[in-house]
Amino acid sequence: MLVEGKSGxxxxxxxxxxxxxxxxxxNGERRxxxxxxxxxxxxxxxxxxxxxxxxxxxxxxEDVVPPPILVHNILAATSGAxxxxxxxxxxxxxxxxxxxxxxxxxxxxxxxRFGMSMGMAFFSITLLLDMAQIRIKDLTPHNLSHxxxxxxxxxxxxxxxxxxxYEIESRVxxxxxxxxxxxxxxxxxxxxxxxxNNQTREQNQNSEPEQSQPNRxxxxxxxxxxxxxxGSEVYFGELAKQRxxx
Amino acid sequence: xxxxxxxxxxxxxxxxxxQGRVVEARVEESQVVAQLVRRCASGDAVAWEEIVxxxxxxxxxxxxxxxxxxxxxxxxxxxVFIKVFRTVGSFDGEKASFNTWLTTVTRNxxxxxxxxxxxxxxxxxxxxxxGPEENGSxxxxxxxxxxxxxQVHIESRERREMVHRALQQISPDLREAVILRxxxxxxxxxxxxxxxxxxxxxxxxxxxxxxxxxxxLQRTYRQAL
Numbered sequence: 001m002l003v004e005g006k007s008g009x010x011x012x013x014x015x016x017x018x019x020x021x022x023x024x025x026x027n028g029e030r031r032x033x034x035x036x037x038x039x040x041x042x043x044x045x046x047x048x049x050x051x052x053x054x055x056x057x058x059x060x061x062e063d064v065v066p067p068p069i070l071v072h073n074i075l076a077a078t079s080g081a082x083x084x085x086x087x088x089x090x091x092x093x094x095x096x097x098x099x100x101x102x103x104x105x106x107x108x109x110x111x112x113r114f115g116m117s118m119g120m121a122f123f124s125i126t127l128l129l130d131m132a133q134i135r136i137k138d139l140t141p142h143n144l145s146h147x148x149x150x151x152x153x154x155x156x157x158x159x160x161x162x163x164x165x166y167e168i169e170s171r172v173x174x175x176x177x178x179x180x181x182x183x184x185x186x187x188x189x190x191x192x193x194x195x196x197n198n199q200t201r202e203q204n205q206n207s208e209p210e211q212s213q214p215n216r217x218x219x220x221x222x223x224x225x226x227x228x229x230x231g232s233e234v235y236f237g238e239l240a241k242q243r244x245x246x
Numbered sequence: 247x248x249x250x251x252x253x254x255x256x257x258x259x260x261x262x263x264x265q266g267r268v269v270e271a272r273v274e275e276s277q278v279v280a281q282l283v284r285r286c287a288s289g290d291a292v293a294w295e296e297i298v299x300x301x302x303x304x305x306x307x308x309x310x311x312x313x314x315x316x317x318x319x320x321x322x323x324x325x326v327f328i329k330v331f332r333t334v335g336s337f338d339g340e341k342a343s344f345n346t347w348l349t350t351v352t353r354n355x356x357x358x359x360x361x362x363x364x365x366x367x368x369x370x371x372x373x374x375x376x377g378p379e380e381n382g383s384x385x386x387x388x389x390x391x392x393x394x395x396x397q398v399h400i401e402s403r404e405r406r407e408m409v410h411r412a413l414q415q416i417s418p419d420l421r422e423a424v425i426l427r428x429x430x431x432x433x434x435x436x437x438x439x440x441x442x443x444x445x446x447x448x449x450x451x452x453x454x455x456x457x458x459x460x461x462x463l464q465r466t467y468r469q470a471l
Contacts (some may be wrong), residue, residue: 120436
């Protein structure tokens with residue numbers, strides 16, 4: 001809308017003056033130029049007519065009456081604080097103001113629920129201290145450090161004792177294990193020996209025909225060989241065999 | 247909103263005298279309100295009740311015209327006053343009048359409420375029913391009807407209802423400017439303060455809002471006929 005009419009007014013300026021013109025606040029030469037532009041510019045004429053129509057519609061509107069309960073609701077929603085404010089002294093002392101400020105800071109914790117929780121917590125802690133045989137006077141810094149060091153010593157001693165006991169237990173277990181190991185080895189050795197013996201016996205049984213061979217061959221078997229000729233029975237056995245073959 | 251073109255000098259003099267008296271009354275009113283606000287800030291419950299009595303109707307009307315529903319307007323009016331009650335101590339009479347400050351608080355709350363409800367904002371058209379108290383008939387049906395409801399006062403009521411619904415159809419920026427100017431009769435400077443935009447923008451929004459409203463209502467009439 002940059003049309004410039006005979007009045008020398010542009011559409012943007014017309015729009016800016018439209019509200020003033022409708023309010024009746026546009027007079028003199030400005031009013032004349034405004035009217036001239038309106039006559040010469042069709043777009044602004046339409047625009048002005050629409051705006052005027054809209055205003056005419058809105059002028060028909062009346063105030064709606066709010067429900068009577070609204071004021072009551074508003075006052076009820078703000079009554080607690082309002083009542084307090086109304087009952088408050090106009091000028092409170094510095095101490096009173098400080099007390100109120102501190103009270104406002106601690107207001108969230110100064111409730112019945114919080115008080116009950118704190119009471120329960122205190123009761124539980126007292127019960128625990130009683131069970132642990134800790135008295136309140138033991139909780140001074142000196143007593144606390146004394147208790148700490150004595151407790152530390154007790155714990156250290158207990159630890160050392162426990163270590164000794166475990167070491168002894170460990171040694172005993174090692175010894176027992178070693179004895180069992182020896183026993184197992186001895187049994188194993190005996191089993192092996194017995195097995196060897198059995199094998200040897202079986203071998204002997206298997207080699208029996210060869211030993212009886214000289215019996216079949218000759219009377220040599222019953223000969224008592226002198227010590228110097230022992231081991232020569234095989235030779236003589238062979239010899240006897242050859243003679244028989246011949 | 248009467249025009250004052252071509253007025254004779256005696257009429258102008260009388261007009262100026264009336265304007266002077268209006269200004270005096272406004273100054274007096276603003277002084278009384280300022281006194282009430284001071285008393286309220288110091289914890290005077292009577293002053294607070296007086297403030298609620300004086301301003302609740304205006305705030306309710308702004309809310310009602312903006313949100314379109316009586317129940318929502320009630321809730322929002324209550325919220326506005328609760329907020330005012332809590333923050334009345336921060337009101338500075340040097341910066342703006344109490345009326346402007348109160349309207350600013352209301353407008354901010356309405357904008358917040360609008361943003362919250364933007365996603366599920368009702369997009370009902372002018373053909374939608376008016377609600378239980380209107381027997382569920384549409385505006386178009388009512389305007390086309392030849393029934394005895396064509397009586398003058400009923401017509402007038404229906405027109406107002408139609409304008410009210412049309413107002414809900416225009417954009418919030420234009421709507422708030424139109425409501426504050428044409429329904430609450432605030433001056434441009436005050437509206438500019440409330441909306442935090444220049445006066446030129448306020449005037450432009452008012453023009454656009456009025457034109458948009460006229461177009462919407464014209465369309466509705468065409469549909470009805």
